[in-house]
Amino acid sequence: MFTWRRQFSQTATLLKTAAMASSTPNTKAHSFQVIRDVPPLRTLRRELLLSNRTVGLVPTMGALHEGHLSLIRQAAAENTDVIVSIFVNPTQFGVNEDLSSYPRTWDSDVAQLEALNAELATQQTQTPNENPRGKITAVLAPTAQTMYPTLPPSSAEDGDGSFVTITPIARKLEGAARPVFFRGVATVCMKLFNIVGADRAYFGQKDVQQTVVVRRMVADFHVPTEIKIGPTVREQDGLAMSSRNVYLGARRRGVGLVLFRALKAAEEKYAAGSLRRGEILDAANRVTQRVLAEQQGLGPAERALFEVDYISLADPDTLDELDTVDPRRGAILSGAIKMAPLEESTPGEDCGLGEGKVPVRLIDNLIFPPRE
Amino acid sequence: MFTWRRQFSQTATLLKTAAMASSTPNTKAHSFQVIRDVPPLRTLRRELLLSNRTVGLVPTMGALHEGHLSLIRQAAAENTDVIVSIFVNPTQFGVNEDLSSYPRTWDSDVAQLEALNAELATQQTQTPNENPRGKITAVLAPTAQTMYPTLPPSSAEDGDGSFVTITPIARKLEGAARPVFFRGVATVCMKLFNIVGADRAYFGQKDVQQTVVVRRMVADFHVPTEIKIGPTVREQDGLAMSSRNVYLGARRRGVGLVLFRALKAAEEKYAAGSLRRGEILDAANRVTQRVLAEQQGLGPAERALFEVDYISLADPDTLDELDTVDPRRGAILSGAIKMAPLEESTPGEDCGLGEGKVPVRLIDNLIFPPRE
Numbered sequence: 001m002f003t004w005r006r007q008f009s010q011t012a013t014l015l016k017t018a019a020m021a022s023s024t025p026n027t028k029a030h031s032f033q034v035i036r037d038v039p040p041l042r043t044l045r046r047e048l049l050l051s052n053r054t055v056g057l058v059p060t061m062g063a064l065h066e067g068h069l070s071l072i073r074q075a076a077a078e079n080t081d082v083i084v085s086i087f088v089n090p091t092q093f094g095v096n097e098d099l100s101s102y103p104r105t106w107d108s109d110v111a112q113l114e115a116l117n118a119e120l121a122t123q124q125t126q127t128p129n130e131n132p133r134g135k136i137t138a139v140l141a142p143t144a145q146t147m148y149p150t151l152p153p154s155s156a157e158d159g160d161g162s163f164v165t166i167t168p169i170a171r172k173l174e175g176a177a178r179p180v181f182f183r184g185v186a187t188v189c190m191k192l193f194n195i196v197g198a199d200r201a202y203f204g205q206k207d208v209q210q211t212v213v214v215r216r217m218v219a220d221f222h223v224p225t226e227i228k229i230g231p232t233v234r235e236q237d238g239l240a241m242s243s244r245n246v247y248l249g250a251r252r253r254g255v256g257l258v259l260f261r262a263l264k265a266a267e268e269k270y271a272a273g274s275l276r277r278g279e280i281l282d283a284a285n286r287v288t289q290r291v292l293a294e295q296q297g298l299g300p301a302e303r304a305l306f307e308v309d310y311i312s313l314a315d316p317d318t319l320d321e322l323d324t325v326d327p328r329r330g331a332i333l334s335g336a337i338k339m340a341p342l343e344e345s346t347p348g349e350d351c352g353l354g355e356g357k358v359p360v361r362l363i364d365n366l367i368f369p370p371r372e
Numbered sequence: 373m374f375t376w377r378r379q380f381s382q383t384a385t386l387l388k389t390a391a392m393a394s395s396t397p398n399t400k401a402h403s404f405q406v407i408r409d410v411p412p413l414r415t416l417r418r419e420l421l422l423s424n425r426t427v428g429l430v431p432t433m434g435a436l437h438e439g440h441l442s443l444i445r446q447a448a449a450e451n452t453d454v455i456v457s458i459f460v461n462p463t464q465f466g467v468n469e470d471l472s473s474y475p476r477t478w479d480s481d482v483a484q485l486e487a488l489n490a491e492l493a494t495q496q497t498q499t500p501n502e503n504p505r506g507k508i509t510a511v512l513a514p515t516a517q518t519m520y521p522t523l524p525p526s527s528a529e530d531g532d533g534s535f536v537t538i539t540p541i542a543r544k545l546e547g548a549a550r551p552v553f554f555r556g557v558a559t560v561c562m563k564l565f566n567i568v569g570a571d572r573a574y575f576g577q578k579d580v581q582q583t584v585v586v587r588r589m590v591a592d593f594h595v596p597t598e599i600k601i602g603p604t605v606r607e608q609d610g611l612a613m614s615s616r617n618v619y620l621g622a623r624r625r626g627v628g629l630v631l632f633r634a635l636k637a638a639e640e641k642y643a644a645g646s647l648r649r650g651e652i653l654d655a656a657n658r659v660t661q662r663v664l665a666e667q668q669g670l671g672p673a674e675r676a677l678f679e680v681d682y683i684s685l686a687d688p689d690t691l692d693e694l695d696t697v698d699p700r701r702g703a704i705l706s707g708a709i710k711m712a713p714l715e716e717s718t719p720g721e722d723c724g725l726g727e728g729k730v731p732v733r734l735i736d737n738l739i740f741p742p743r744e
Contacts, residue, residue, distance in 0.1 A: 038594055150592050160539040162592035167532040190562075194594045220522050220534035222410055222566045 030110065031117045032084075033138040037146055038195055041083075044138055045197050053080040056134065057198035057225070059189060062086040063103040063243035064112050067233040071202040072113075072136065074230050076120050081137040083196055084113060090144060090153040091161070092184025099155070101358065103243055106141075113139065140196065147191055155180055163187045166213050166220075172319045173312055173334060174209050174363065182213045189214055190221070198225050206232040206240050208334055208365040212319060232364070234260075240364045247360045249352030252339045255295060255304040259337045259364045262287035262311065266333055270368045275325040277313050284311050284335070300343035309336035309361070316367070327371040334365035402482065403489045404456075405510040409518055410567055413455075416510055417569050425452040428506065429570035429597070431561065434458040435475040435615035436484050439605040443574040444485075444508065446602050448492050453509040455568055456485060462516060462525040463533070464556025471527070473730065475615055478513075485511065512568065519563055527552055535559045538585050538592075544691045545684055545706060546581050546735065554585045561586055562593070570597050578604040578612050580706055580737040584691060604736070606632075612736045619732045621724030624711045627667060627676040631709050631736045634659040634683065638705055642740045647697040649685050656683050656707070672715035681708035681733070688739070699743040706737035 035041045048055055056075030060068050068084075075082045086109060093099035113136055120135045144153060151161045163183050169175075170182035193201065203211050211229050218227050233241045238260045239253065248256060262284035269280045288308050295303040313322050314332050325331045342356035352358075407413045420427055428447030432440050440456075447454045458481060465471035485508055492507045516525060523533045535555050541547075542554035565573065575583050583601050590599050605613045610632045611625065620628060634656040641652045660680050667675040685694050686704050697703045714728035724730075 042596070148592070150588060162536070162538045162589055164534070164536055166534045191593050194596060197596065216522060217534055220520070221563050224414070224566060224569065 076134040311335040
């Protein structure tokens with residue numbers, strides 16, 4: 001009993017030390033409740049239930065950007081009350097992944113949520129005859145010990161604990177590179193769903209495999225929460241928004257757009273009538289190969305090198321790789337590239353958080369809808 | 373997609389063939405609803421919620437006996453409405469275990485539940501001034517395809533599917549002999565808890581490791597259902613009631629009592645002040661060794677041989693084996709023995725269901741309470 005308690009506080013201390021100064025929820029007054037533990041959340045949920053209100057949950061790991069805000073807007077349009085959870089979930093980071101450096105930006109997150117609540121309040125008064133739009137009622141920011149009350153959260157593949165596993169889909173694509181990732185995602189989502197008891201929960205299409213895993217979990221475990229997927233929010237030039245983009249810097253950001261461009265080239269093939277894996281993926285691979293060759297021709301202070309992890313054409317439910325797209329089912333086209341650290345930088349260059357030294361994995365996807 | 377659908381119907385056909393004629397829910401009118409699928413159960417649950425009623429869930433695999441009825445009585449005393457689930461859960465049986473021969477006794481189960489509802493109704497009218505006691509409102513008897521909607525239920529250790537795993541406690545004791553057992557139990561309980569949304573769920577102390585696993589799951593996943601444990605119900609002579617006892621027959625039943633006697637001998641040591649593993653377990657082992665020696669001295673038509681699988685003295689929460697009992701925490705003393713098939717029988721002998729040829733694993737336990 002005492003051994004793991006000690007382990008647990010060591011882990012907790014590590015997590016705390018790794019977090020930035022602004023990462024800890026404080027007690028300032030907000031337009032929403034900040035809830036740190038399960039009992040007050042249950043009390044709130046019960047009040048909402050008895051008042052016939054509806055609850056939309058938007059689970060996040062903080063470091064909020066326009067993609068999260070877009071999900072919250074969708075949740076507020078479909079529910080009277082939105083609960084945003086902010087929890088950097090340790091079990092979805094592998095042992096050698098970026099848990100300690102994952103951006104923790106509590107003050108900025110809260111400021112964005114406050115601004116969004118003000119925006120939602122304006123819309124409520126502007127459209128008095130429509131269904132009143134919801135607002136952010138609470139931010140759930142639990143501690144690791146609340147979320148993992150018994151054993152310390154393990155990131156090891158053979159680590160002990162209470163986990164939800166969804167195989168074989170959790171082993172494919174992102175799961176091949178990150179073997180504990182979807183176990184961690186499914187586990188923390190089951191906990192959050194049980195805590196919040198939301199009518200609906202919102203996930204971004206950007207993490208498309210996550211949406212497939214969570215939907216499968218909800219179906220197989222009969223979780224009484226409806227899963228809603230919001231579209232990927234992109235920068236002006238098409239780069240999918242991601243909390244990890246802050247590590248890119250200008251040079252890698254520009255080159256990193258190659259993934260989206262490659263997926264778009266493949267999408268054009270499907271739109272033009274092709275159903276064959278070879279034709280569709282060749283179009284994507286030509287783009288990545290050309291851009292990589294261009295970069296390799298530049299000097300170390302100008303280029304940004306990358307590796308393609310995968311570009312996949314897969315069934316929308318099973319994520320099995322497809323030789324031919326069944327036009328009645330459509331497909332998921334997804335990819336991952338790894339931006340290498342910058343080799344050299346020039347004085348004053350915008351190298352991003354971490355001075356260009358942090359490798360950044362970018363993922364993106366496009367849905368090929370079924371054809372009538 | 374079509375491959376596993378075919379696999380699934382094969383599994384379903386096997387299960388159906390294996391079941392006895394009387395195992396299938398029929399449409400007779402009962403004093404409770406018989407619900408086969410999730411949507412009507414959710415409708416019922418919503419009605420009960422809106423009427424401020426409370427729901428106790430008693431999950432069973434059918435083959436009901438006085439142990440189950442005792443749990444239902446407890447649930448009816450603490451809730452206005454009791455939902456009994458009857459589902460022989462394939463994922464908690466190992467590949468070589470007794471899924472196909474597990475007793476399926478629908479008609480007898482329903483008759484016992486009807487009799488119990490009549491008994492509960494009598495008590496309601498006899499004690500008008502007490503809180504009105506609850507009754508059995510519904511029996512949930514889902515199909516395997518409802519409980520495992522996507523992939524066919526796998527019993528293989530490395531089988532794919534959506535599972536809840538609770539380690540390391542699921543690997544200990546019963547889990548050492550039955551590696552998929554608690555994965556199956558935790559998985560089906562999470563599904564049932566999500567479907568029923570019960571205020572309380574009832575489990576028997578007889579399956580003590582199951583109670584530890586389920587309680588851990590509920591704590592770690594913040595399941596909003598309270599777990600209540602009912603005492604082990606025993607025959608007059610002390611044999612713990614079990615659905616599998618029907619396979620014993622008179623001879624093995626008599627000898628099988630050795631497990632309970634061994635545990636009682638160990639309990640006396642604890643009651644007399646001993647906290648040491650050696651002293652406590654030696655008392656139990658002396659009983660099993662003496663009875664085994666007696667049996668080995670008899671002829672094949674008279675004896676019933678058995679093997680002791682384990683006798684364990686463990687921490688109540690972690691199930692770690694104890695060298696010394698911490699008197700502030702108490703302990704769980706548990707054991708398992710395997711009754712071998714009868715070697716020879718005499719004409720007219722009561723050999724139990726399966727003519728004495730089915731090996732029967734018996735488990736039992738006693739709780740050592742903390743000492744003040």
